[in-house]
Amino acid sequence: MTTDAPARPTAEQTPEAAATARKYSNLGLGRLYLRRFQRNRLGVVGVVIFVLLVLFAAFGGRFTSYAYTDADFTALTQPPSSLHWFGTNQGGNDIYACAVHGLQRSLVIAVSVSALTIVLAAIIGTGAAYFGGRVERVTLAVIHFLLIVPSFLILALVSHRLAGDWRVLIIVLTVFGWMSTARVIWSVSTSLRERDYVKAAEFMGVGPLRIIFRHIIPNLGSLLIVNLTLGVVATVLSETALSFLGFGVQTPDVSLGTMLADGASTVTSAPWLFAFPAGLVVLLTVSMTFIGDGLRDALDPTSVTGSAGGRR
């Protein structure tokens, strides 16, 4: 503690000093994070793009009279025009309406899978680290095994039978997607379990579950939030890949992956079928990566990338 640290304004202080002191004491943790996040320009760009995408997915449908299932038989495979803003596909579906619906579908899948994955990975990772011993060895063996097995093949195999339904796809993607995050969380929590506050809680007779949920997981907060954004990127990529191959979301439902698959065969003759979903996917993943980077700089006190003038 230094004596000249900003203290509560008292009657003896000059008005200016009181104002500075108030300015700093009002800077709560949330404001501090916000300020550090704003310092990362790419992170702010990412937030703007992401908010625009969410608004597009939520309200974009209001600006068109077509639904993604409507077929306009007077306009088959037409390039973008004033009637069909993004053009139409071989079946006469309006690509704008499809893009709105597809983005909505992909976003919902990506965000919910990522959230579920983080919850699962946090519980498994911290549990393995806290209990140690045999539990830890078995969990790590399972994680390594699942990481080595080409999980994409298993995903394709399982989702082929169950999918078409995006809710089932969410579960399948979660079940086969938690491993690498769990491994990261495990390796970080192995040091947390040796901390004094965990030891103190143990000596006070706090149960293991309560220690994990009250003392270990909250201290992983920044790691979990950053991994949440990166998980969205990973999920979008694997959902697009699965749907592209015909195993994820299936017709008549539309996601960005199925739109890419539709446009794939006509890349040169009808590039708009491919360009719009491709652009949306890349905007979505790139903006999420920027946000993740910015959050890492803002939340992680040990991060070096933020301190060196906010450069990357």
Add this chain to the structure above:
Amino acid sequence: MVRYVTRKALGWLSMIVVATNATYFLASWFLDPRSNFKELRPVRSEAQIDRALAPYNLDPGVPLVHRWWDWLTSVALRFDWGKSPTGVSVNGEVGYRALVSAELVVIATVLSVVLGVALGVYTAARQYGWADRVSQAVSIVVFNIPASVAALAVVFVAIWLNQHAGLHFLYVAGENSPGVEGLLPTIGDRLLHLILPTLTLTLMGYVGYHLTQRSLLLDTLHADFVRTAQATGLTRSQAIRRHALRAALIPTAASVAFSVPAVFTGAVITETIFGWNGMGRYFIQTISKNDVHGAVATAAFAAALTAIGAILADIATVFLDPRVRVS
């Protein structure tokens, strides 16, 4: 060394065995060969369908454990991976395709590692220089592009180049041209077809190595032993190459094994887009045709590729990391 590699290889072999058997059960639960017969006319009865599937060890009437045991013994004793629901031998289908895919995956992995590590070292040594910033920005964007988009973008550019620059050696479909005779023309033709798919996979793969190698090397660049090495008279590039890079390469070598499944996933999509007759495309066909044995053979192939990558990574670690003692 031989003993170390043998021990590691045995560990991986048991991993492959467990993985393949697990896939067999999953495939038997989730693929239903009976549904192949549902659209056939005249309509078959349940009993007729079961009788048609029985010779291929796919009869759903037989308990799964019996079918599994028959499949396992035929694989273990005769290396016979079974038959598809239409009676085509899986071994015959896989043999050629495995070569095609292995060629693609191995070349792409090697190129990605070389390119990624080289770029990582080059940019880490010039942190915040223009080359570092440009390649960093490019890599972050490429890292976020789905494999399908990347492959189609490559196709698009290749077709454009073919049309506008008058090139004729960029092939966007198939792994060879029909009607090419003789040994040298065949090899040349195959190599030309290999360019674009390999380029796509390398593009997808190098990014991870670039970004991790860069940050790993940045960590070691400021370590005391590198400064000491320079103090003893080595130039900066010598110190980086002999001391910093050697320490920074160890985690990269270990990560190669974990990247092979991702490369294989990329290969599935690349093969689909470029019309290659490889294992990736075969896997998709087997799933849509409910071919249990074919799907399991593909999974075994992918696991074997991963194991080979892992063993090579282990050997590389032995050479790089003085803390690993093998004798």
